[in-house]
Every structure is written in C-alpha cells, then in structure tokens.
Amino acid sequence: MDRVEIQNRIKKVISKVLNINEESIGDNANFIFDLGADSLQSVELVAAFEEEFNIEMEEDKALEVQTVADATEFISQYLK
Amino acid sequence: MSDAFSERMKNIDRIFYPKSIAVLGTNNVRGTVPSDILTNILKADFNGVVYPVNPKERHLFSIKTYKYVIDIEDPIDIAVIVYPSSVMHLALEQCGQKGIKGAIIISAGFKEVGGKGIEREEKIKEIARKYGISFIGPNCLGVINTDPEVKLDASFARKTPDEGDIAFISQSGALCTAVLDYARAKHIGFSKFVSIGNKADISEVDLLYYLKDDPKTKVILLYLEEISDGTALLQAARTVIQETGKPILAMKSGRTHAGASAAASHTGSLAGNDEICDAAFKQAGIIRCEDVEEMFNKAIAFTYQPLPKGNRVAIITNAGGPGVLTTDAAIHCGLELPKFNPETTKILKSELPPTANISNPVDVIGDARADRYNAAVSSIMKDENVDGVFVILTPQSMTEIESIAKEICHIASQHTKPIYTSFMGEADVAVGVDILLRNRIPHYILPESMADAFASTYKFTKFLEDVHKPIPEFEDVDVQKARGILDEALKQGKKYLPEEEAVKVLEAYKFPVLKSGLAESAEEAGKLADELGYPAVMKIISEDVVHKFDVGGVVLDIGTRGEAEKAYNTILDNVKKAKPDAKIKGVMVRKMIPPGEEVILGLKRDESFGTVIMFGLGGIFVEVFKDVSFRIAPLDNIAAEKLISETKAAIILGGARGRKPKDINALKETIMRLSQLAVECPQIRELDVNPLIVLDDGKGCFVADTKIML
Numbered sequence: 106m107d108r109v110e111i112q113n114r115i116k117k118v119i120s121k122v123l124n125i126n127e128e129s130i131g132d133n134a135n136f137i138f139d140l141g142a143d144s145l146q147s148v149e150l151v152a153a154f155e156e157e158f159n160i161e162m163e164e165d166k167a168l169e170v171q172t173v174a175d176a177t178e179f180i181s182q183y184l185k
Numbered sequence: 186m187s188d189a190f191s192e193r194m195k196n197i198d199r200i201f202y203p204k205s206i207a208v209l210g211t212n213n214v215r216g217t218v219p220s221d222i223l224t225n226i227l228k229a230d231f232n233g234v235v236y237p238v239n240p241k242e243r244h245l246f247s248i249k250t251y252k253y254v255i256d257i258e259d260p261i262d263i264a265v266i267v268y269p270s271s272v273m274h275l276a277l278e279q280c281g282q283k284g285i286k287g288a289i290i291i292s293a294g295f296k297e298v299g300g301k302g303i304e305r306e307e308k309i310k311e312i313a314r315k316y317g318i319s320f321i322g323p324n325c326l327g328v329i330n331t332d333p334e335v336k337l338d339a340s341f342a343r344k345t346p347d348e349g350d351i352a353f354i355s356q357s358g359a360l361c362t363a364v365l366d367y368a369r370a371k372h373i374g375f376s377k378f379v380s381i382g383n384k385a386d387i388s389e390v391d392l393l394y395y396l397k398d399d400p401k402t403k404v405i406l407l408y409l410e411e412i413s414d415g416t417a418l419l420q421a422a423r424t425v426i427q428e429t430g431k432p433i434l435a436m437k438s439g440r441t442h443a444g445a446s447a448a449a450s451h452t453g454s455l456a457g458n459d460e461i462c463d464a465a466f467k468q469a470g471i472i473r474c475e476d477v478e479e480m481f482n483k484a485i486a487f488t489y490q491p492l493p494k495g496n497r498v499a500i501i502t503n504a505g506g507p508g509v510l511t512t513d514a515a516i517h518c519g520l521e522l523p524k525f526n527p528e529t530t531k532i533l534k535s536e537l538p539p540t541a542n543i544s545n546p547v548d549v550i551g552d553a554r555a556d557r558y559n560a561a562v563s564s565i566m567k568d569e570n571v572d573g574v575f576v577i578l579t580p581q582s583m584t585e586i587e588s589i590a591k592e593i594c595h596i597a598s599q600h601t602k603p604i605y606t607s608f609m610g611e612a613d614v615a616v617g618v619d620i621l622l623r624n625r626i627p628h629y630i631l632p633e634s635m636a637d638a639f640a641s642t643y644k645f646t647k648f649l650e651d652v653h654k655p656i657p658e659f660e661d662v663d664v665q666k667a668r669g670i671l672d673e674a675l676k677q678g679k680k681y682l683p684e685e686e687a688v689k690v691l692e693a694y695k696f697p698v699l700k701s702g703l704a705e706s707a708e709e710a711g712k713l714a715d716e717l718g719y720p721a722v723m724k725i726i727s728e729d730v731v732h733k734f735d736v737g738g739v740v741l742d743i744g745t746r747g748e749a750e751k752a753y754n755t756i757l758d759n760v761k762k763a764k765p766d767a768k769i770k771g772v773m774v775r776k777m778i779p780p781g782e783e784v785i786l787g788l789k790r791d792e793s794f795g796t797v798i799m800f801g802l803g804g805i806f807v808e809v810f811k812d813v814s815f816r817i818a819p820l821d822n823i824a825a826e827k828l829i830s831e832t833k834a835a836i837i838l839g840g841a842r843g844r845k846p847k848d849i850n851a852l853k854e855t856i857m858r859l860s861q862l863a864v865e866c867p868q869i870r871e872l873d874v875n876p877l878i879v880l881d882d883g884k885g886c887f888v889a890d891t892k893i894m895l
Contacts, residue, residue, distance in 0.1 A: 125241065138272040141241030143212075171271060 106184055111158075112177045118153045119173070122146060135172045147171075154180065190394075196319035197387060197395045199287040201330045201377060203262035206231070206339065207254045207285070209238040209276045210268035210292075213245050219267040221341040222291060222327065226265075229329075229338035229345045236261065254279045263287040265339045270294030270323070274308045281316025288313075289339055290322035296383050297324050306385050313386055325382025326358035331375055332401050340380065349374020350403040350488050352396050354389050356381055356410045364408075364477060372622045373481060376401040390414065393421040397429055404487045406480055407435040407471075412462070415793030419469040419817065426470040427652050432487050432645050434472045434480050437462055454808060458791075464815035465794045468824060470648045472641055479637070482629060486638035487645075489625035490603035495572035496643045497523040498636075499565045500546035502577035503553045503584065507609055508546040511575055511632035518640035522546065529568040536560035551581050555588035562593060566600045572643075573603040575635055580613040590617035594624040603627075603642070605635045654821040657857050659695065664865050667693040671868035675895055682893040683728050684773065691874070691888055694862045696855060698888045701775030707750040713774040714749035722777040723752045724890070725760050729767035731892060734805050736763035742777060749774065778887040782847050783876035784834055786856060788818070788863045790870055796863045800856060802834040803876035820860040825853045838879060847879040851886045870894045 112132065120127040123140055136142040136150060151167045154160075154176060160183050162170070170176050211223040226235055227246065236257050237250040244250050251257050254264060254276070264280045266273065270292050280288055295306040306323065313320055321328055327340025331348040338345040342365050351373065355361045358380045368375070376399065379392060389407055396402045405425065412418055422433050437459075466473045474480040498520050502508035512522060522545045525533070533543040537557060542548035547565070549557040558576070565571055576593055580586060586608065597604045605627045608614035621628045629635040667690045674682050682690065685703060692698050700717060703726060704710035714721040725738030733739050737759030740752040753772050760767055785803035790796055794817050801813030814831040816824045829835050829852065840846035855877065863869065871894040879886040 123241075135272055135275060137240075137269055138275045139240055141239060144269060 108177060108181050111180050111184070112173065114157055115154065115173055115176045115180070118157050119150060122149050122153050130173060132177075133172055133174045137171065150176075158184065160184070192317065193319055193387075193391060194395055196287045196317075197391060199262045200289060200319070200321060200328060200387075201337070201395075202332070202335050203233055203287070203337065205234045205236065205259060205262050207236045207238055207251075207257060207261045207264045207280075207283075209254055209264055209266040209280075211237045211245060212239055212242065218291060218341050222265055222267055222339065225327075225338045225340060225342070225345065229336050231338070232334065232336050233262075234259070254283050254285070257283070261285050263289065265289045265291065265327070267291045270302065270305050273305060273323070274312055277309050277312045277318065277320075281312060281318060286316075286318055288318055288320035288322075289325070289328050290320050290382075290385075291325060291327055291341070292322075293324040295323045296385065306383065310385055318386075319391075320386045321379065322382040323385060324358070326355075326361045326380035328380070329375065329378035331377075340378070342378075344369065346378060347372070347374035349376060350401060351375050351406060351484050352377040352379075352392075352399065352402040352404070353406045353408075354379045354381060354392050355408040356384065356389075357408060358382060360408055360477075367477060368481065371481065371485075372619075373485065376403075384413070388413065390417045390421045393418075393425050393433070397425040397431065403431060404484050405431060405433045406484055407433060409435060409437045412437070412793050415462070415465060415791070416795050419465055419794065422466075422469040422471050423652075426649070430649055432472060433470070434474055434483055434487075435466060436474050436476065436480055437466075458793075460813075460815055461791050461794055461797050461817075464797065465817050467827075468816050470645070470652070472645065479634070482627075482634045482638045483641045485622075485625075485627045486603070486605065486642050489627050490597070490605070491601045492646050493572040493603055493639065493643050494646070496640070497521045497570060497572045498575055498639060499523070499525070499568070499571045499573075500575045500577065501549060501558065501561045501565065502546060502579075503549050503551055503558075503581070504577070504579040505548055507577045507579060507607070507632060508542075508548055511577055511607070511636065512546050514633040514636035515575070515639075517633075518636045520636060520640055520643070523570040525565065525568050526570055529564050529570075532564040533561060536564070551579075552583050554583060555585040555592050558589045559592045559596070562604070563596050566596055566602055566604070571602070573605065573639055575632070575639070576604060576606045577632065578606070578608045578614065578617070580608070580610050586614055586617040587620065590620040590626075594620065594626055597624075597626055603639070605629065605639060607632050607635050651823045654823050656819045656821050656860075659858055659861055661695050662858070662861065662865075663693040667862065667866055668868070671866055671893075671895065675868055679728075680895055681728070681731070682895060683770070684724075684726055684891065685770075687891045687893040688888070690862070690866070690869075690893060691891060694858050696858060696874070696888050697851070697885055699775050699778060701773050703771045704753060704774050705771040707753040710753035710772055710774055711746040711750040714743060715746050717774060718776040719744050720777040721749060721774055722889075723749065723756060723772050723774050725756050726770040726773050727760065727764075727767045728770075729764060730760060733890070736760050778878045778889055779880060779884075781878040781880040781884075781886070782834070782837055783889075784838070784852070784879055785813070785873065785875040786859050786877055787874070788859060788869065788872045790867075798828065798856065798860055798863065800828045800834075801832050802837070807875060818860040818863045820857055822853065822857070825856045825860070828856060829853065845881045848882050848885055849879075851884075852877070852879050855886055868895055 116127050116130045170179050208223045212219045214220050237245045238254050239250050242250045264285050266276050268276045295302045330337040361380045500511050541550050607629045608617050618628050702713040721743040723740050724733050743749050783803040785801050785807050787799035796818040798816050798818050812833045816828045838847040873892045876889045
C-alpha cells in the first residue's frame with residue numbers, strides 16, 4: 106500500500122469519526138487544533154486507524170500521532 | 186524603570202482591562218472548562234467584544250466563531266486559551282502572529298505532570314518570548330477583574346465575586362474556588378482575582394508590582410505553594426508596602442516540609458526553609474497567615490476600617506465571660522486596655538445602670554437594648570485614650586440584635602477609629618452579622634480572632650513607621666584581608682576554615698575577639714597562658730574536629746602555668762581517643778572571657794531568599810532549646826533589634842531573675858557587623874559564632890568560638 110492510499114484512507118477515517126467533510130482535511134491538519142477533535146475523539150481516531158489498517162498501535166506512540174502527516178508516517182512505517 | 190518592565194506591566198494591564206478577547210478552544214458543551222470560560226465572560230457582562238475560536242463550530246452561543254484566531258479581522262487584546270496542552274504551542278504561535286500581547290492559559294498538562302509536560306511548558310515560554318507575549322498560567326482557574334469599567338470573568342469559577350478592594354493571587358486554582366465561596370458568604374468582594382497556576386511567565390512578583398499601582402486594590406492576598414525567587418518577591422513586597430502602605434497577607438503552604446538538611450553548622454541545621462520564609466516575610470512586612478479564615482479576618486480589618494493609631498482598645502460587652510475572654514485575647518496579642526478619661530466615665534455612669542461595669546472592659550449587662558450599646562460605644566469612640574473599640578454581643582431574650590448592629594454602623598461612619606465586632610452565636614445573631622458585614626464593620630466569631638486582627642493592623646502601622654531606616658555600614662572593616670583569607674582557603678579546596686583563620690576573618694570585621702596563641706607543646710601552652718593572663722581557656726585546633734566540646738577538646742578556667750601544661754596533654758589525649766585520625770595543629774590558648782550570657786550568631790545562604798542571619802540562645806544546647814530567630818541580610822538597626830527581641834534569650838539578656846542587664850548595644854553592633862560580613866564575603870557558606878559571650882551592660886561582648894564553612 107503506497108503513502109497516498111494510506112493518507113486517503115486516514116482522511117476517510119477522520120471524516121467519519123469527526124463528522125467533517127473529507128475535502129476540508131489538509132495533509133498536515135492537526136486533529137485537535139485544525140479539525141476540532143476533543144480528547145475522547147483523539148482516542149477514537151487511534152482506535153479507528155487500528156481497525157482500518159488492522160494494526161495495533163502502542164499507546165505511548167499513538168498519543169504522539171496528532172496530525173494527518175504523523176498518522177501517514179506512522180502507519181506507513183508499521184505496514185512496511 | 187526598564188522598557189521590558191514597563192512593557193510587561195502594559196501587557197498585564199491588557200490582561201486585566203482588555204477591550205477584546207479571543208477564547209481559543211472554547212465549545213458549547215456546557216459544564217466543561219472550554220464552554221464555561223466563554224459563558225462566564227458573557228454572564229459577567231464583559232464590557233468589550235468576545236471572539237470564540239473553534240475549528241469546527243461556526244457559531245457558539247449565537248456568537249460568530251472563527252476557525253483560527255488569525256482569521257479574526259479585528260485587533261485582539263488578549264487570548265484566553267483552553268486548547269489541550271498538546272496543541273498549545275500552535276495556538277500561542279497564532280496569537281503571536283495576530284499580534285496579541287497578553288494571554289491566559291487555562292489548560293493543564295504542563296510542568297505539573299512532568300515528562301512531556303515540562304517540554305510543552307518550555308515550548309510555550311519560548312513562543313511567548315519570541316512574540317513578546319505575557320501570559321498567566323498554564324494550569325490555572327483564570328482571571329477576574331470586578332472593576333465596572335471592564336467586568337471581566339475569564340475563569341471557570343462557579344460565580345463571579347462582588348466588587349471589592351481586596352486582590353487575591355493564588356497558585357492553587359482549587360483554593361480559588363473555595364475562597365470565592367467563603368468570601369461570598371461573608372459579603373467580601375474582590376478587586377482582582379488571579380489564579381497563577383504554574384506561573385510559567387507572569388508570577389506573583391509581577392502581579393505585586395502591577396497591583397501596587399492599581400487604585401481599586403487596597404489589600405493584596407497571596408496563596409503560594411512554592412517561591413521561585415524569594416529575593417524578588419521580598420523586593421516587590423517591600424516596594425508595594427513602602428510606596429503605597431498596602432498590606433500584603435500571605436499563606437505559604439509547606440510548613441511541615443522537611444526543613445534543613447544535615448548541616449555542618451548549628452545555623453545550617455536550625456534554619457529550615459519555613460523558618461527562613463517566616464523571617465523573610467516578617468522583614469519585608471508581609472503578614473503571614475495560617476489559613477484562609479485568618480487571612481480574611483485580617484483582610485477585612487485592613488480594608489473595612491481605618492488603621493488604629495495605637496494599641497489601646499476598649500471592650501464593650503453585654504456578658505461578663507466573653508468580656509474576660511476578649512480581655513485575655515487582647516492582652517495576649519500585645520494590646521492594652523486603657524482607663525477612660527473622666528468625661529467618658531461620667532457619661533457611662535449616667536447612661537448605664539448601677540450594676541453595669543463602667544471601666545474597661547465595659548459591661549452594659551445582659552438586658553441591654555440598643556440605647557445602652559449606643560451610649561457606651563458613642564462615648565468611648567470619642568475618648569482620646571482609646572484607639573479602637575471591640576463590641577461583643579451575646580443574644581439574650583431582650584437583645585435588639587438588628588438595632589444594635591445598625592447603631593454600630595452609624596457610629597462607625599462618624600469616626601476615624603476602628604470598630605470591630607463579635608456577635609457571639611450563629612443563628613440568632615445572623616441578621617446582625619449580615620448588617621455589620623454589608624456595612625464593612627469587621628465581624629469575628631471568636632474574640633481571639635478579633636484581637637489578633639486588630640493587633641495585626643496595629644503592628645503593620647508600626648512597621649510602616651520603621652521602614653525607612655538606613656542600613657549601617659562600618660568603615661573600619663578590612664574587606665580585602667577577609668576576602669584574601671577566604672579566597673586562599675577556597676583555592677586550597679578547603680570546605681571549612683580552620684579556627685585560627687576564621688578568627689582572623691572576624692578580626693578583619695572588628696568582631697570582639699580576645700588575643701590568643703597556638704601552642705604546639707605543653708611547655709608552649711604554659712608560656713602562652715602566662716603571657717595572655719589567667720584564668721585561661723585552651724582548645725584543640727584541628728581541621729578534623731568541628732565540635733570541640735564533644736571530643737573533650739576544650740578546657741576552661743585554667744588558673745596556673747602548671748594547669749595549662751596539664752590541660753594541653755589532657756586535650757591531646759581526649760582528641761586522640763575520640764578521633765584517632767584527626768590531624769592536630771596544636772592547642773589554642775587565650776584568656777578566658779569573664780562570665781556572661783552565651784548567645785549564638787550565625788549565617789547561612791538560602792537559595793531562594795539569600796543570606797540568612799541567625800541569633801539565639803547559645804552554648805552547647807543550642808539545637809536542643811532552638812531559641813533562635815532569623816532575618817535576611819543586610820540588617821538595619823531595627824531588624825537587628827527585632828532579631829534579638831523575638832527570642833527568649835532577650836529576656837535573659839534584659840536581666841531576668843535579678844541578674845544585671847547585658848550589653849545589648851554591643852550585641853546589636855556585632856550582629857550588624859556579621860550582616861556586613863555576610864554581604865561582602867559571599868565565599869562564606871555558613872558561619873557560627875557560638876558562644877558569643879555578652880557581658881554586663883557597657884562591658885561589651887566577646888567571641889568565644891567560631892566556625893566558618895565555605
């Protein structure tokens with residue numbers, strides 16, 4: 106799976122969890138600051154990424170994923 | 186005043202008096218901090234414009250909402266930020282780009298949580314520096330300014346307090362809410378209310394400077410958990426108190442915190458953090474309080490009534506027992522119960538029943554109605570022998586609680602002397618207490634609190650009279666010689682100065698030290714004793730022996746050459762037994778100081794407050810009796826006087842149990858010389874002069890032993 110595909114799927118997940126338009130999600134958007142996620146939704150996002158990509162993200166590292174770019178990088182590395 | 190300082194004061198003023206506020210990270214989930222911050226600003230009827238900022242919402246509480254603060258077209262004075270700590274840097278960066286100079290950062294998750302939190306706090310400090318932003322917080326309740334000009338409640342407190350003239354600065358947000366609730370029940374209002382949280386940028390020191398010039402603030406209350414820069418705090422407090430006469434009342438938690446760590450000197454061991462804090466506060470004029478109740482008891486005394494001109498109080502009561510209790514409390518607090526002048530006595534005699542007690546404390550008798558209280562209070566208020574009046578009331582079947590409260594308020598409004606009250610009880614007296622407090626008449630449940638509050642205001646007025654005394658400087662000292670000895674010892678890696686060198690340092694500062702010599706044999710000891718005179722004292726000189734008495738290294742009262750030779754051998758034997766590895770330089774011989782009182786002087790460096798000077802009862806039991814007191818150097822004459830008078834040693838020196846009074850002036854001079862040595866020779870880490878023997882008045886004092894740690 107290439108990075109573009111991973112990023113698109115991440116944006117789809119975000120759009121669903123945060124209930125926002127997929128087109129409005131920038132490549133570097135911060136879940137909280139740019140997209141308005143609250144702390145609970147930030148946790149929900151991690152769970153949704155795990156489900157979408159069938160992976161398990163370590164809690165400490167997952168909490169450091171705060172932007173679309175972070176998530177793309179993290180998941181790309183994981184799927185390698 | 187530096188540009189940076191005045192810019193900072195301007196930024197703080199913006200925080201208290203903004204014309205426009207952006208609330209970053211707010212939402213409409215009622216009952217949460219992000220939402221309540223915005224609704225409190227709206228509910229307090231803020232006299233300016235509010236701009237909510239939320240990435241998802243287009244409007245909140247019917248107000249147009251912006252995705253980013255930089256999207257707002259209008260200029261913004263301050264930002265109130267409730268975003269989670271993980272994105273605080275992004276929010277603050279945008280505030281900087283927007284040109285905002287003041288911020289209140291409410292969110293937690295910074296230094297107080299450790300780890301990443303510390304990094305986050307450093308990051309926001311760096312951004313604030315880059316853009317010249319001054320901010321309150323993070324991890325705080327917020328800021329309230331009740332001034333009708335602005336009506337700002339940028340906090341998540343349950344209710345906005347009433348307008349008043351007390352400013353409250355607290356490091357604990359939770360305590361803030363408790364204080365607001367307590368104060369509301371007692372009709373106490375605030376001018377400014379600030380929760381400083383982690384005080385990553387704006388601290389209590391900045392706020393003291395700001396509040397100094399705030400015309401709405403008459404009294405400043407502080408609650409502190411840690412003092413990061415004690416010297417700066419004291420300087421700010423002194424400036425406020427000396428320039429404006431505004432009292433500062435402070436609660437500093439951590440009294441029971443482990444005090445001084447293991448220390449080489451008695452001073453190091455006795456001067457714990459809390460003792461130093463106590464001394465520093467006293468010296469700066471800060472009134473330290475044990476709890477919230479004491480703080481507000483005193484705060485209302487300062488703000489509601491005029492300050493007393495003296496310590497003479499009259500007590501008016503309708504019950505004997507409470508009158509006696511109040512008398513005891515007043516005397517205990519250092520107040521006096523004066524005799525009334527004949528005119529007052531005449532009025533009391535004619536207006537009160539024959540069974541009444543017309544001398545101080547006045548008992549208007551249990552069946553007194555408002556007329557008797559009125560007659561007693563109004564005549565005594567006119568008496569020039571009286572500086573303040575305490576009115577006590579116990580609720581009896583005929584007691585006109587409401588009318589008496591109103592009479593007191595009326596009389597108080599016609600005089601410039603303070604009236605304090607204690608309507609004892611709770612349910613029945615509540616109506617009267619309510620009237621008193623609403624009319625700014627201090628009321629206390631306990632007479633002890635009333636006396637204590639009055640004594641505090643009196644002591645503060647006395648403090649204000651004494652503040653401008655100059656720090657004496659002795660010109661006969663040889664700074665270079667003392668510094669030379671200390672520098673040389675430091676160069677050699679010494680941790681403490683051998684006694685003969687320590688004595689030279691004291692001699693350079695003209696401490697009263699008797700001439701002495703070092704003997705390296707019994708014969709030399711005998712010869713020296715003959716030269717210096719009898720009775721003589723001899724003590725071991727060894728860098729490995731700090732507490733000489735403990736190892737049998739001191740012999741006193743040597744009367745002949747033979748005894749001196751014998752003492753030399755005894756001392757050497759004792760020390761070799763107790764400390765076989767000690768390197769012995771010899772035995773010091775000098776004439777014994779005549780009998781006097783043994784006191785201790787000491788100095789210690791404190792990370793927060795600077796140089797601490799200690800005085801107390803001296804001798805070998807100094808750490809057992811702990812009769813010591815502290816001040817921060819430099820000391821003026823009054824500070825030296827108070828340093829002495831706070832101890833029990835002062836009573837002994839004054840001539841207890843028929844003894845002759847001792848030479849306090851010589852002692853004071855030695856204390857001030859120590860203060861100058863402490864300031865001019867920072868190489869000294871700790872110092873003990875123990876004992877310093879104080880002789881009869883006019884005969885001076887002498888250093889018997891000293892230790893200097895580097």
